[in-house]
Amino acid sequence: MIEIKNINKTFGDRHVVKDVSFKFYPGKTNLMIGESGCGKTTLVKLMVGLHEVDSGEVLFDGQNFPKLSQVEKQDIRKKIGMLFQGGALFDSQTLEENVMFPLDMFTELSKEEKLERVNFCLEKVQLVGKNKLYPAELSGGMKKRAALARAIANNPKYLFCDEPNSGLDPKTSIVIDNLIKDLTEEFNITTVIITHDMNSVMEIGENIMFIHKGENYWTGDKTQILKTTNKELFDFVFASEFMKQVLSATNK
Amino acid sequence: MLLYRVFSKPQKLSIYIRQIIFEINNIGITSLPIIAIISVFMGGIITIQAAHAIDSPLVPLYAVGFTTRESIILEFSPTIVCLILAGKVGSNIASEIGAMRITEQIDALEIMGINSAGYLIFPKIAGAVFIFPFLIAISMFLGIFGGYLMGVSSGACTSYQYLFGIQAFFDPGKFYYSFTKVVVFAFIITSVSAYFGYNTSGGALEVGKSSTNAVVYSSILILLFSLILTNIFLNT
Numbered sequence: 219m220i221e222i223k224n225i226n227k228t229f230g231d232r233h234v235v236k237d238v239s240f241k242f243y244p245g246k247t248n249l250m251i252g253e254s255g256c257g258k259t260t261l262v263k264l265m266v267g268l269h270e271v272d273s274g275e276v277l278f279d280g281q282n283f284p285k286l287s288q289v290e291k292q293d294i295r296k297k298i299g300m301l302f303q304g305g306a307l308f309d310s311q312t313l314e315e316n317v318m319f320p321l322d323m324f325t326e327l328s329k330e331e332k333l334e335r336v337n338f339c340l341e342k343v344q345l346v347g348k349n350k351l352y353p354a355e356l357s358g359g360m361k362k363r364a365a366l367a368r369a370i371a372n373n374p375k376y377l378f379c380d381e382p383n384s385g386l387d388p389k390t391s392i393v394i395d396n397l398i399k400d401l402t403e404e405f406n407i408t409t410v411i412i413t414h415d416m417n418s419v420m421e422i423g424e425n426i427m428f429i430h431k432g433e434n435y436w437t438g439d440k441t442q443i444l445k446t447t448n449k450e451l452f453d454f455v456f457a458s459e460f461m462k463q464v465l466s467a468t469n470k
Numbered sequence: 471m472l473l474y475r476v477f478s479k480p481q482k483l484s485i486y487i488r489q490i491i492f493e494i495n496n497i498g499i500t501s502l503p504i505i506a507i508i509s510v511f512m513g514g515i516i517t518i519q520a521a522h523a524i525d526s527p528l529v530p531l532y533a534v535g536f537t538t539r540e541s542i543i544l545e546f547s548p549t550i551v552c553l554i555l556a557g558k559v560g561s562n563i564a565s566e567i568g569a570m571r572i573t574e575q576i577d578a579l580e581i582m583g584i585n586s587a588g589y590l591i592f593p594k595i596a597g598a599v600f601i602f603p604f605l606i607a608i609s610m611f612l613g614i615f616g617g618y619l620m621g622v623s624s625g626a627c628t629s630y631q632y633l634f635g636i637q638a639f640f641d642p643g644k645f646y647y648s649f650t651k652v653v654v655f656a657f658i659i660t661s662v663s664a665y666f667g668y669n670t671s672g673g674a675l676e677v678g679k680s681s682t683n684a685v686v687y688s689s690i691l692i693l694l695f696s697l698i699l700t701n702i703f704l705n706t
Contacts, residue, residue, distance in 0.1 A: 263577075266581050267580075268577055268580060268581070291583075292583040293583070294583075295580070295581055295582060295583030296582070296583040298582075298583075300578065300581045302574045302577070303574075304573055304574060306573060306574040306575050306577065306578040307575075308570075308578075309570075309573075309575070319582075320582050322482070322485060323481060323482055323485060323582065323584055324482075324582075324583070372582075
């Protein structure tokens with residue numbers, strides 16, 4: 219489990235994360251939702267140590283990450299998989315090399331065992347047979363799936379996904395969402411997903427935190443979100459015509 | 471601080487060795503054609519200029535070979551070729567690492583628990599420090615060979631005079647001076663370029679700026695250290 223307690227972060231005179239607390243549970247898809255620029259990505263970067271917190275605690279199974287030594291932090295990071303918004307695949311490596319990279323760095327598996335694991339991960343994300351392609355040869359959806367394969371290659375205990383379906387068509391988005399949900403449940407991973415896509419929220423939102431202007435405004439799940447009375451969340455959720463129709467259909 | 475991370479203990483030696491071999495090829499071997507072309511031409515040019523400058527009958531014509539050798543070994547190959555490599559290799563390193571920074575590839579390495587500075591920069595420094603002396607040795611040979619071709623074919627001197635000249639008053643200690651400079655310049659080019667690339671933030675425009683800064687600062691530092699090392703080794 220990951221727990222954040224009273225996290226604060228300022229950049230210059232901008233207070234971008236304000237006293238945020240939340241619990242992310244293993245085996246569940248934990249979602250961070252909110253408008254663009256509300257502080258979601260910053261919060262995740264604070265959690266994984268890419269930015270330093272001004273105050274507060276980030277507890278990975280009880281260990282306060284910001285207070286750990288570099289060596290202890292690296293030990294925790296070896297258990298983290300992260301899916302970046304743009305994929306962040308290594309351009310100079312093939313898909314196979316990308317997925318094998320964490321195995322090369324942190325395991326003593328034989329070449330055959332590593333290849334077996336790579337193929338297993340590629341099968342999970344439906345990219346079988348694409349081993350020798352370079353990132354530049356992949357479509358946006360394939361890049362996301364490839365990045366997900368790399369993120370799960372080393373059996374992560376914690377999985378962070380930064381807008382996993384941004385820029386994807388609705389069908390591919392659902393494929394990615396369900397992949398993440400299935401992997402989370404199958405391997406009991408503590409998964410943290412950043413999104414502002416309401417389709418994703420309704421598809422996989424089991425434990426949701428709504429962030430507004432750097433603050434935790436609301437927590438709940440996908441069934442509760444439709445009945446919210448929180449004004450900011452209501453405006454966010456029912457901004458689209460589609461969601462307004464969902465609301466009116468639900469109220470009938 | 472960055473250099474401390476670069477030179478901290480490798481997380482997996484076999485991976486680092488693989489990367490160093492890759493960089494020796496990427497930085498060194500791929501630079502051979504440009505070095506070869508420039509060296510042969512510059513050797514020829516230096517020979518013609520030396521022959522043109524020697525218009526006194528009191529100066530023997532073997533001085534053409536002697537001047538070419540001294541110019542190439544002392545300054546052209548170690549300094550001018552390294553300035554050219556600062557342009558080719560330095561901009562390549564800065565833009566490669568800079569692009570990795572803005573596309574979050576470096577963040578990905580960090581989150582995996584990898585010392586990104588060590589993994590990305592150390593093999594480049596080690597590869598360059600290893601391969602640059604060989605490149606410069608080849609440049610010296612080709613420069614002197616180019617001088618021979620031009621000197622003899624243009625009639626500036628005879629083959630015997632040129633070959634006598636390049637062997638005259640030879641001090642092997644000058645190689646020590648030249649190759650010390652090369653090792654220092656290899657370190658400057660790779661570390662300065664990697665620094666600018668690693669600290670890139672923003673987008674494609676900033677990657678371009680990092681690449682430009684890498685070449686400019688590497689070149690200035692090469693000239694500065696050339697002066698310092700020349701003063702240390704030769705001004706005695």
